[in-house]
Structures are given as structure tokens and as C-alpha cells.
Amino acid sequence: MNILHVVGARPNFMKITPVWRAISNTISGQQTLVHTGQHYDINMSEVFFTHLGLPKPDYYLGVGSGTHAEQTAAIMIALEKVLTELNPDLVLVYGDVNSTIAAALVSAKLMIPVGHVEAGLRSFDRSMPEEINRLLTDQIADLLFTPSKDGNENLLREGIDPRKIHFVGNVMIDTLVQLLPKARNTKVKDLSDRYALVTLHRPSNVDDLTLLKQIVSTLIEISDDIQIVFPVHPRTRKRITEFNIEFPGTNTFKLLEPLGYLDFIALLKTATVAITDSGGIQEETTYLGLPCLTVRKNTERPITISLGTNTLIGKDMSLLKQEVGRVLSGDVKKGKIPPLWDGQTSERIVNVLQRFFKNLTSN
Numbered sequence: 001m002n003i004l005h006v007v008g009a010r011p012n013f014m015k016i017t018p019v020w021r022a023i024s025n026t027i028s029g030q031q032t033l034v035h036t037g038q039h040y041d042i043n044m045s046e047v048f049f050t051h052l053g054l055p056k057p058d059y060y061l062g063v064g065s066g067t068h069a070e071q072t073a074a075i076m077i078a079l080e081k082v083l084t085e086l087n088p089d090l091v092l093v094y095g096d097v098n099s100t101i102a103a104a105l106v107s108a109k110l111m112i113p114v115g116h117v118e119a120g121l122r123s124f125d126r127s128m129p130e131e132i133n134r135l136l137t138d139q140i141a142d143l144l145f146t147p148s149k150d151g152n153e154n155l156l157r158e159g160i161d162p163r164k165i166h167f168v169g170n171v172m173i174d175t176l177v178q179l180l181p182k183a184r185n186t187k188v189k190d191l192s193d194r195y196a197l198v199t200l201h202r203p204s205n206v207d208d209l210t211l212l213k214q215i216v217s218t219l220i221e222i223s224d225d226i227q228i229v230f231p232v233h234p235r236t237r238k239r240i241t242e243f244n245i246e247f248p249g250t251n252t253f254k255l256l257e258p259l260g261y262l263d264f265i266a267l268l269k270t271a272t273v274a275i276t277d278s279g280g281i282q283e284e285t286t287y288l289g290l291p292c293l294t295v296r297k298n299t300e301r302p303i304t305i306s307l308g309t310n311t312l313i314g315k316d317m318s319l320l321k322q323e324v325g326r327v328l329s330g331d332v333k334k335g336k337i338p339p340l341w342d343g344q345t346s347e348r349i350v351n352v353l354q355r356f357f358k359n360l361t362s363n
């Protein structure tokens with residue numbers, strides 16, 4: 001069987017890694033790796049391939065940045081040529097980025113079956129570009145691999161055929177389980193015993209001048225009580241420069257370049273609290289039992305709140321200060337690891353794929 005994977009942006013790389021490996025170990029046939037080039041900086045892309053042990057992509061589409069239409073369209077045009085040439089038996093897409101919907105749409109139009117890894121998540125907030133990507137990808141996918149039962153419920157409510165839906169667990173956690181032992185040392189200098197690890201990149205937070213200024217000034221206040229360690233996403237870096245936002249330049253507020261996977265996980269493992277708007281970090285902190293304060297008013301990963309260690313802060317910066325204070329006083333949210341977040345998700349995906357291919361060949 002010939003399986004083609006499409007990835008493009010940073011969070012895709014952690015998701016494909018265990019699936020690629022499990023397929024190589026189990027299914028005979030060929031795998032092709034296509035990188036759209038949505039993320040292209042070394043520290044947003046190449047470093048992940050190195051840390052995760054992913055092979056060099058077979059095809060690099062080099063689409064780069066642009067408006068949503070420009071980026072999605074460029075991926076579609078370039079990928080259509082590759083798919084027409086290779087005609088794979090299945091295309092696997094990951095997560096909710098523009099590369100995900102673009103690849104799913106091209107494949108579906110070419111009548112190539114599509115599998116969506118991390119299906120069914122919903123924030124119910126259509127102002128998020130990822131929510132549109134999730135809704136549309138799930139409508140046209142043939143195999144939908146969900147990380148949590150809420151995903152199954154969302155898909156059933158949207159009229160997806162239950163035979164297409166497979167609750168397999170969380171592939172991101174497969175990667176975390178596998179690589180945690182390797183993420184021993186952080187390269188960050190002068191790290192305090194207690195620190196808050198901060199990441200911010202959502203357009204709703206960083207593209208809004210007033211809000212970004214409020215968030216940064218709150219973080220500066222928080223840095224009086226706990227060291228802030230903030231690897232800055234390129235989108236955020238661009239806005240900080242554009243908006244002329246200034247930072248204290250002290251050791252209690254450390255601004256870093258984006259980190260590779262092993263470096264980031266090493267930092268997350270020993271952090272006191274995470275402050276973030278990322279989806280993946282809400283999941284990783286739940287697995288690690290680390291308090292996570294999410295600077296968003298909703299999440300497509302509600303299980304990290306109901307079972308895990310996540311708390312939604314919204315845009316209320318006084319709440320952020322209050323919740324950090326609570327963590328520092330030792331009052332931390334205790335969580336549980338959600339069902340099937342056990343490091344074995346990619347094996348369950350492979351089992352589904354084997355049944356799928358068996359049906360394909362017997363029909």
C-alpha cells in the first residue's frame with residue numbers, strides 16, 4: 001500500500017512521527033512524506049525533523065507564508081501535481097492547520113481516500129481559522145481518528161457516518177512518551193528553580209495591539225513573583241516589533257527564540273506553570289500533570305479541563321495574575337491522564353489502516 005502523509009506546520013511534525021514509525025514497522029508498502037513549507041524557518045521546521053528522527057521529506061512544496069487564501073491555494077496547486085503523479089492509496093493529514101484542509105480537499109477531489117489524525121475537536125468558535133479547517137477536513141475525510149470521546153460526539157452530531165470514526169487516543173502523547181527520557185537537559189542559561197513557561201501565537205491574542213500590550217504588561221508584573229521563560233513564535237516576534245513593545249531585559253523575564261522539540265519538552269517538564277494559547281501544550285501539560293493557564297476563551301480540547309490540569313483564562317489578565325498566585329501558593333489543579341493517552345495511539349491507527357486496506361483490496 002502506498003500511503004502519502006502531508007505536513008506543513010510545527011504541530012504537525014510531532015503528530016506524524018509515531019504514525020510514520022508504526023506504519024514502517026507494520027504495513028508493507030511505500031510511505032511518501034510531503035512537507036508543504038507552511039513553516040520554513042530552521043527552528044520552526046528542520047530542527048523538529050532532527051529531534052523527532054523524521055526522514056527528509058520526499059517532496060517539499062515551499063509555499064511559505066501568505067494570506068489564508070494564498071497559502072491554502074498554493075498548497076493545493078502544488079500538491080495536486082504530486083498526487084496526480086503518485087496516485088497513493090491513502091493520504092493522511094494531521095491537526096487543523098492550513099496544510100491540513102488544503103491537502104484533504106485536493107485528495108478528496110482526486111477521489112483519493114483521506115485519513116484525518118486528530119479529528120473531531122471543536123472550539124465552536126468560527127473566528128478561529130483552525131475551526132474552519134477542522135470542520136471542513138472532517139466532512140471530507142474517510143477515516144477520522146479522534147483523540148477523545150468528545151471528538152466522536154461532535155462528529156456524530158455533524159452527521160458523519162459512525163463507521164468512519166475511530167477513537168484511538170492522542171498521537172502527540174505517543175511522541176511525548178517516547179521522547180521524554182531523551183529531553184533531559186535544557187540549554188537555557190540561568191534558569192530559576194521555579195519558572196513559568198510562556199508561549200503565545202494565536203492571532204486573537206498577538207495581532208491585537210491592545211490585548212498583546214495588556215498580556216505583556218501582566219507577564220512583566222508576574223515576573224516579580226516568578227521567572228518568565230518565553231520562547232517567541234515568529235508571528236508574535238513580528239507583532240512585538242511592529243507594536244514597539246518593550247521587555248525588561250532582566251533575568252526574571254527571558255525572551256528566547258523558538259525552541260526545538262527536545263529543548264521545549266525539557267523546559268516544560270520542570271516548569272512550575274505553563275501560560276499558553278497553544279493546543280498541543282494544553283495536552284502535554286495534562287499528561288505531565290503540570291498546571292496550564294490557557295489565554296483563550298474556549299478550547300477545542302475540553303478534556304484537558306474536565307480531566308486534566310488546564311484552566312481557561314480568556315482575556316481576563318487579573319484572572320491570570322490570580323491563577324498564577326494560586327499556583328505559587330501550592331493550590332494546583334490535580335488532573336488525570338485522559339483515556340488512551342497512553343503512548344499506543346499510533347499502533348491503534350495502524351490496526352484501523354490494516355482493516356481499511358483489507359476491505360479496499362477485497363472490494
Ligand code: UD1
Pocket residue numbers: 009010011038039040041044065066096097098099129130201233234235238
Ligand atoms: C500556524 C497554524 C496554527 C498553529 C501554528 C503553530 C494555520 C491557520 N495556523 O499558525 O494553527 O497553531 O501554525 O505554530 O495553519 N513565520 C515565519 N517563519 C515560519 C513560519 C511563519 O517567520 O517558519 C511567520 C510569518 O510571518 C507568517 C506568520 O509567522 O506570516 C504566521 O505563519 P502561519 O503559518 O500563517 O501561521 P501561524 O501563526 O504559524
